[in-house]
Amino acid sequence: MEYAWVYILSASSFLFLLCFFKLQRSRKRNLPPSPPSLPIIGHLLLIKEPVHRTLQSLSDRYGLVLSLSLGSRPVVVISSPSVAEECFTRNDIVLANRPRMLFAQIMLYGGTAIGSVSYGPHWRHLRRLTVLEILSPHRLANSLTIRLEEVRLLVKSIYEVAAAAAGLDGFIRVEMRSRLQELSFNIIMRMVSGKRYFGAIVDAGDEDVARRFREVITEFFELSGTNPGDFLPVLRKVVDFKGRERRMVDVAKRSDVILQGMIDELRSRRKRSEGSREVESRTMIDSMLSEGYSDDIIKGHILSILAAGTDTSTVTIEWAMSLLLNHPDVMKKAQAELDNIVGRNRLVDEADIHKLPYLQNIVNEVLRLFPPAPLLVPHESAKDCIVGGFDVPRGTMILVNAWAIQRDPKVWDHPTSFKPERYEGLEGDHAYRLLPFGMGRRSCPGAGLANRVVSLALAALIQCFKWELVGEELVDLSEGMGITMPKREPLEAMCKARDCKIANVLAQL
């Protein structure tokens, strides 16, 4: 009996000392300010959609460097351009890790894919491969035909609808989102595997696989991002929040079968053409096979590139068209620039883009107001560090609120107005104020490709058609839910093929 007391006393003294030292340590630490929180769930209940807006109002109240406990995860939110700069310069390596997320563990081959793997030799290999094999200037020049063909197909699909209404001498209502999704997915999939999987024209014999692939990809996007289990791992063992984890496992299995099919097909084609020159027009899968990457790494890479490079471009073009419809003066100016520089006898080409500064200013302004990754992609600190004068412990998730920085009235005049003219004379002078692609070593390697796709598609749509609102109301610019900040309602607009020679060009597409 006496022994029991001794045990109880020593255990309580041990617990007391542990708590005391923990408290002392956290008192000594100069952590960023934080709102009051609840035990276990911390600040989880404060987080409402759209998350970037919630975090902006919390930062307005508590500070531009803010600390939160989301369940068991410590998080620091940065909403200041100078602190963002510090993160991606002085602290760039320390903050180059990615937090472990459930969806990446389950659907991206144990988190081994480029966007989810932490900083280190494996990430460096994947990054080098991504840049060399699909995003280098040489590769981008090789894939130019793909982009031109896909933009032509986009314009053609709208022209066909518009031409059918031409007899009525009027405008016709078109739905834009599905067409823009088709454009971005087909560009990336043709670079990755050499085939079109989306839209009406699918490569012959692949209709069934294309249908299943589209279904799987839609679910993959729905389930990507954060999950309650990422923040409450203890509960994850007992509750499967809305069956998400089970669905993720199912989607992972189905996508694995389809992607394995793509790899096997290219592998046998390579075998057949060994010794010949056919392999010259290599896809990304070909390059990865010849470098000896395992099938799982290749499959994870395909999904990462799709996840990073498709919806981001789609939503940017959709926001751009929405803003142009609400600002017909800007649309008119962009059309005049195209008429002056490209004329109306041929379709705009990628080589024209750098001669169209107003169009580029429009793209910058769209990415400022509606960045597709408003919180970038979460980073994680590899060790204790100092950010904005505050201590940030190892293992903290870092969210940079690019959306808030890009609308900060201390940094931008009339921050919520759509004014492409604001960039005139400012070439290159907006680092850390305008960071839709992130900064530093984890920044987006696809920025060059994204700019080409978005600018070319937008230029072609403006050059070929007249656009008007569907009714009296302006386009609703509210954000919907999703990792790439989509427009809440898919965009619909009234459109009519422009007269004169452009119509002849279109008729021949």
Ligand code: HEM
């Ligand atoms: C408008 C279009 C796009 C936007 C706004 C965008 C934005 C971003 C952002 C904010 C990040 C994270 C940066 C960070 O962690 O700090 C990122 C990462 C990434 N992006 Fe993009 N992106 C776009 C298009 C593309 C395209 C077309 C591709 C490639 C085909 C691509 C490939 C990637 C990859 C692979 C990563 C992960 C990089 C890493 O973790 O090392 N992105 N992108």
